[in-house]
Structures are given as C-alpha cells and as structure tokens.
Amino acid sequence: EAGVTQFPSHSVIEKGQTVTLRCDPISGHDNLYWYRRVMGKEIKFLLHFVKESKQDESGMPNNRFLAERTGGTYSTLKVQPAELEDSGVYFCASSRTRQGSTEAFFGQGTRLTVV
Amino acid sequence: AQSVTQLDSQVPVFEEAPVELRCNYSSSVSVYLFWYVQYPNQGLQLLLKYLSGSTLVESINGFEAEFNKSQTSFHLRKPSVHISDTAEYFCAAFNTGGFKTIFGAGTRLFVKA
Numbered sequence: 163e164a165g166v167t168q169f170p171s172h173s174v175i176e177k178g179q180t181v182t183l184r185c186d187p188i189s190g191h192d193n194l195y196w197y198r199r200v201m202g203k204e205i206k207f208l209l210h211f212v213k214e215s216k217q218d219e220s221g222m223p224n225n226r227f228l229a230e231r232t233g234g235t236y237s238t239l240k241v242q243p244a245e246l247e248d249s250g251v252y253f254c255a256s257s258r259t260r261q262g263s264t265e266a267f268f269g270q271g272t273r274l275t276v277v
Numbered sequence: 278a279q280s281v282t283q284l285d286s287q288v289p290v291f292e293e294a295p296v297e298l299r300c301n302y303s304s305s306v307s308v309y310l311f312w313y314v315q316y317p318n319q320g321l322q323l324l325l326k327y328l329s330g331s332t333l334v335e336s337i338n339g340f341e342a343e344f345n346k347s348q349t350s351f352h353l354r355k356p357s358v359h360i361s362d363t364a365e366y367f368c369a370a371f372n373t374g375g376f377k378t379i380f381g382a383g384t385r386l387f388v389k390a
Contacts, residue, residue, distance in 0.1 A: 165320075197378075203382060204380045221377070266323070267323075268322070270319060
C-alpha cells in the first residue's frame with residue numbers, strides 16, 4: 163500500500179510568487195489534514211478535509227492560503243502571494259476515520275523556502 | 278486550551294545509555310497521546326500511542342511511554358539507545374472533544390558512539 167505522497171519535496175520561491183503544494187493521501191482515506199512547521203517551532207494544524215469538504219480550517223494563517231480537495235482524492239495547498247514567514251515544512255496526513263481514533267499517516271513533507 | 282510541552286529541545290546521549298524524552302500536556306477534556314518520530318530526510322512516523330487501558334505503551338523498537346494522568350505527562354523512554362535512534366521526536370495530543378492533533382515543539386535525540 164502506497165503511503166501519503168507529497169510534491170514537491172523542496173521548493174524555493176521568491177517573495178510574491180505563487181506556490182502550489184500537492185498531497186496524495188492513502189487510497190480510501192476520507193480524512194486529509196495539512197500541518198505546517200515553521201523553523202524550530204511546533205507542528206501546527208492548518209486544516210482538515212473529510213472527503214472534498216473542509217471540516218475545519220481554523221488553523222489557516224490568512225487568506226493567502228487556499229486549500230482544495232477536488233473529488234475527495236488529492237489535495238492542493240496554494241500560497242499566493244508567498245511571504246518570507248511562510249517558509250517551513252508543510253506536512254500532509256490522512257486517516258480512515260477521525261484522527262486519534264486510529265493512526266494518521268504522514269507524508270514526508272514539503273520544505274518551502276521563500277527568499 | 279490544549280497544549281503540549283516538550284521540555285528538552287535537544288538530548289545528546291551515548292550509545293547503549295538509557296534515555297527519557299519528557300512531554301507534558303494540558304487539556305480540559307480527555308486526550309489521546311502520541312509520540313511521532315522523524316528520521317533524517319523522512320516523514321513523520323507514529324512511534325506509539327495511548328488511547329485507553331494500560332497506561333504503559335510500547336513500540337516495536339524498544340521505546341515505551343507511560344501515561345500519568347495526575348502529572349499530565351507522557352514521557353518516552355528507552356533503556357538502551359542505538360545510533361539509529363538519532364531522530365527528532367514529537368509528542369502530540371488529540372483532543373477527544375475536537376478533531377485536531379496538537380504537537381509539541383520536538384526533541385532532537387543525538388546518539389553518539
């Protein structure tokens with residue numbers, strides 16, 4: 163069984179540019195989560211999809227971030243325009259049921275550097 | 278508000294020595310507790326979890342953690358570490374009243390020969 167896959171693994175962009183991160187969850191997992199880790203700080207929740215619907219997006223930092231999950235399969239996280247403070251590692255996770263009642267599987271993360 | 282505190286940002290230890298990585302949580306409701314590990318250049322992996330029942334939980338590679346409700350702690354221990362245990366370890370709590378996982382800031386474990 164393939165794990166959670168994230169693309170790209172690294173991205174370096176200039177301030178003001180747009181970047182789109184992609185997450186392919188494990189097949190059959192309805193729940194998909196995005197998290198972010200800014201350098202040296204804790205991993206913070208961004209949002210949670212159940213299939214194609216946003217269940218909780220309370221962790222999204224501002225309206226420069228847009229997450230979608232068309233068809234309830236893969237998800238994208240777009241940052242437009244990117245700012246320096248957006249640099250960090252973005253993790254995606256998926257689970258069959260609500261996270262905590264079963265294991266959540268994490269991807270390798272996308273390391274975003276905004277210069 | 279729910280929070281997770283990892284008391285040590287870095288823990289250097291010699292190979293075959295014991296290690297304890299400390300974690301405290303705060304929550305007004307019941308929580309599930311997890312330890313995740315991130316090896317260099319890899320993603321997050323679940324190491325062990327406490328959902329209910331026995332307060333002592335173990336992983337397949339010799340780590341164990343004990344849920345202590347009175348001290349609100351979930352410290353991770355291993356009696357004898359290996360070089361291959363060098364990684365960053367994250368303590369996390371899932372609030373059963375909601376559906377978000379809260380992570381600690383992480384502890385970098387360095388195992389030296």
